[in-house]
Amino acid sequence: MRAATQLGGGTNRKTGEVIPLRDVLQVETTDNRGLVQVSTITVPDHRAYAEKVGQTVNLPVRAWATGGPVNFVYESAEGAA
Known part of the structure; x- marks a missing residue:
């Protein structure tokens, strides 16, 4: 985890829309060519992972690809409905 x-x-500034803060993790993954890329995954609370920066972590995620790069989304331990 990076x-x-x-x-x-x-x-x-253009629309006046308020942009909320979101907790994220940035993790290294590899693309289809084997090159390293950084993926950003939104999580409920980033502080739970702060001491694990620089280490290998396991996250419950859902992954999908629609003819392009693989996308990831955090999935809580309870699972999706």
């Missing part, structure tokens, strides 16, 4: 932080926050 980072555990918050992204967003603030106001869109």
Whole structure:
């Protein structure tokens, strides 16, 4: 895992829309060519992972690809409905 932080926050100058903060993890994955890429995954609370930066972590995620790169989304331990 590369980072555990918050992204967003603030106001869109053009539309006035409020952009909420979101807790994210940035993890290294590989693409179809074997090259390293950084994927950003939104999680409920980034602080639970802060001490694990630089280590290998296991996350419950759902992954899918629709003819392009693989996308990831955090899935809580209770699972989806």
